Amino acid sequence: MGVRTPKQFCSVLERPLISYTLQALQRVSWIQDIVVAVTRENMEAMRNIIQRFGHKRISLAEAGVTRHRSIFNGLKALAEDQPDCKLPKPEVVIIHDAVRPFVEEEILLRVVTAAKEHGAAGAIRPLVSTVISPSADGCLDHSLDRAKHRASEMPQAFLFDVIYEAYQQCSDYDLEFGTECLQLALKYSHTKAKLVEGPSELWKVTYKQDLYAAESMIKEKISQEICVVVNTKEEGSVGHLLKEVLKNELNCINITSTALDHTGGDIQNFLIDPCYSFICVNVVSSGLQETQKFLRKLEESCLSPLYPVVVVLVHCLDFTLVPLTQKMENLMWIRELAKEVKTKNVLLNGLLINYSQDEQKLQENLRQGASIIAALVKERSSALAGQLLVA
């Protein structure tokens, strides 16, 4: 795939891809245990990932030399007849790929429900390209009817006994050369899997372009929610103005605003979904100590290890009254503080907006400010943390 690291260990926003997949699975409360098949050489790295990103309910099994041998080892960790099995045997088991991080609870529930009824079930997608069969001399033998075929994707779900029996009876040839679990259930357990249409986000991260796509999808996901923190003494003023412009600039984004004093101990309490972007308007940007207090609250809410958190300290002032460079000089502490919090995965920036008396110019500056905020939120570039920006 043009990169040397196994793709599940490739870094996306400074976190290995497999950690996103584990996060997606452990978010689902009814999944009891997650068994990860890992090669011996990556075992230590995998343990570090689990510890660093706080993954729960994970057990490790040793990967085999082929895909099917790895899955079989994973199943053995759940089977009562295995001497070193420590996990309870489940009624249903889900089989998933480490390189499909965008799996949602809904499709998991649908394949599990179908597996309970049919014994086996798997997500499918329409074919993007026509599938053809080559002849021995590398020419077209025939092409398949796209309407009559589907791509078999993940997740798949099985009654545990159905798939475990299939693997126990599976020939060495199939363990070496087969790829499709649904086919094993059909061949060895005579179970016809139910096919469930899944979303396009289930695609398998395979090539370099897929890693790029995954990174953009993750960035988009965590940028959907923005929290604008305003100063209570300024109700109806600049923070609210900026919020309106932001809503226009970043359409479809959910913007909550709160007064700093109301956030109490846990900054996440008033937010419905976890939030990784905080725009503080004329609130804490005036003082180092208040900012440090705010950042400590953020740290206590424990968001930053999973995703980089963007914090923009916005300061609106009339550049004709206070010289810009003088104000910048007063805010130089942001540069030092940004260096410090970057180690905790917080990306801190200052933004000065020229609060012009001219209404039209003010609107223009607010728009520019909003588009700078949008870029900081969407791109989450750690190289630009600590900069003082001007609109």
Next chain:
Amino acid sequence: MGVRTPKQFCSVLERPLISYTLQALQRVSWIQDIVVAVTRENMEAMRNIIQRFGHKRISLAEAGVTRHRSIFNGLKALAEDQPDCKLPKPEVVIIHDAVRPFVEEEILLRVVTAAKEHGAAGAIRPLVSTVISPSADGCLDHSLDRAKHRASEMPQAFLFDVIYEAYQQCSDYDLEFGTECLQLALKYSHTKAKLVEGPSELWKVTYKQDLYAAESMIKEKISQEICVVVNTKEEGSVGHLLKEVLKNELNCINITSTALDHTGGDIQNFLIDPCYSFICVNVVSSGLQETQKFLRKLEESCLSPLYPVVVVLVHCLDFTLVPLTQKMENLMWIRELAKEVKTKNVLLNGLLINYSQDEQKLQENLRQGASIIAALVKERSSALAGQLLVA
């Protein structure tokens, strides 16, 4: 695909995807004519794209209601027996998708060469997912052996007479419901297409995640080449130091450096490949007029309509000798100039690097400067143009 615009007209770096595909094709000198099948409602938009991005050798044909009818209309524009045909009949015709912008000359040459020998040829790729055949009740009927099947991709090439005859004889049913041109050549012209293994970059931009991937691939492509413009009077000094640090920061990137006086009339003359990133070190950053002269040269070389050009004006100075804010004040003209050149697709930024007397601190600042430059070059964020950044 989660976006309303037909995907070939979706914007990537403020240019429609189809324009990248046309650019890839017209770069190939031996391609004589490019016929684009466009629906009547998009005809005017397509003409605007051709004019705005200076595409050459393009003719438009009206798209039909199905893929095959569109291709047939495109072929008619090249057929002698058609009354309104204005283009010469070619020996070989290539059929390609507007949503596969990363097609290279090499694969085009390989399918054309194979088509000359076999009458027809097409690019293929290994299957990423297993292909299955569902039964009428939505369950697995059987799964196909992945090793014995391939995905049929684009480009495909044909002797013109072979594919034109196939379309002339093609049944209405096939024109409505078929998708595979290689299959038509086999069925109606008894021509067995040669299959040619293509690179993964040929993938079809189909879903939102593919658009994200395409954008990142394009950004990566145009960031491979960076030109560091140095001041001749400073040979062996800061420009060269920065160049070395940049090489480490952006590994695999081709960095050319030149003295401003040597660039002569056309700034592209000394560059082997087109370059869209210019880092000017202690050269023009001191004066508005010199910068304007440099930017005019860039404009004359006509690069900017196709891609946003990044220009970073780097100024190294000892912050203990000259106060940072005073220097920033002197450089405020960059903000105004950036606004002006942004309309010409040039993204201008200033970067001040603290040229500390402490060797270790200096190296650290240069590294930070290089990582800021890397972010500006890779992300090409127009929202951040005009900012003065500090390392």
